[in-house]
Amino acid sequence: xxxxxxxxxxxxWAGVRERVLAVREAPHWREVFGADWLGEHGHGFRLEPVxxxxxxxxxxxxxxxxxxxEYRDFLRQVGAGGAGPxxxxxxxxxxxxxxxxxxxxxxxxxxPEGTDELADHEADQPCADDYADEEALSRDxxxxxxxxxxxxxxxxxxxxxxxxxGCGYYTLLAVTGPERGTLWDDVRAVGExxxxxxxxxxxxxxxxxxxxxxxxxxxxTAAEGRPRPYGT
Numbered sequence: 001x002x003x004x005x006x007x008x009x010x011x012x013w014a015g016v017r018e019r020v021l022a023v024r025e026a027p028h029w030r031e032v033f034g035a036d037w038l039g040e041h042g043h044g045f046r047l048e049p050v051x052x053x054x055x056x057x058x059x060x061x062x063x064x065x066x067x068x069x070e071y072r073d074f075l076r077q078v079g080a081g082g083a084g085p086x087x088x089x090x091x092x093x094x095x096x097x098x099x100x101x102x103x104x105x106x107x108x109x110x111x112p113e114g115t116d117e118l119a120d121h122e123a124d125q126p127c128a129d130d131y132a133d134e135e136a137l138s139r140d141x142x143x144x145x146x147x148x149x150x151x152x153x154x155x156x157x158x159x160x161x162x163x164x165x166g167c168g169y170y171t172l173l174a175v176t177g178p179e180r181g182t183l184w185d186d187v188r189a190v191g192e193x194x195x196x197x198x199x200x201x202x203x204x205x206x207x208x209x210x211x212x213x214x215x216x217x218x219x220x221t222a223a224e225g226r227p228r229p230y231g232t
Contacts, residue, residue: 115195
């Protein structure tokens with residue numbers, strides 16, 4: 001597993017920016033998923049400029065957390081957003097003087113067990129058939145709903161949204177807790193909470209593994225013109 005910040009600095013990202021930008025010169029680059037969506041959207045194999053060390057520190061200060069090494073080094077050596085898996089990576093920019101402070105959710109503990117807690121809570125939803133008193137039902141349902149909202153919103157605490165996959169799904173990077181540096185799928189849109197991203201025999205995937213696997217797949221597709229689902 002590539003996970004040490006020192007390893008990333010030692011060469012994981014060497015030449016990656018150039019490889020990404022070169023894909024646009026391949027004959028079938030538009031066939032890569034997310035690259036040319038609806039003719040005018042998509043990442044187009046463009047990358048944001050890299051960030052300087054002071055700029056990365058400003059981002060971290062704004063978020064209230066130190067970024068995992070692989071992603072931190074990506075911002076410094078490859079780009080601050082742009083081309084990447086699915087519809088690309090959200091841009092990371094240093095806060096401006098007029099930017100509001102971050103809510104601090106990134107710095108909170110990431111708790112994967114929250115998905116199971118939410119599922120248990122959903123199973124306990126008050127049922128009208130169990131109540132003879134409508135006022136009591138209304139009171140209990142309001143309390144249940146308030147707790148649901150807290151549990152639902154807290155599922156992404158301690159994570160950074162890297163990009164969207166479409167259909168309301170997002171890719172998350174855990175930035176706190178024991179899972180720090182691993183990737184997760186935000187699939188709350190279909191009621192499945194937050195799930196770990198896996199690849200074949202890997203129960204966990206790091207940022208570098210995810211991005212470099214996508215790049216290899218994109219290079220093949222752009223050259224051969226035979227798009228396949230990413231991850232295969």
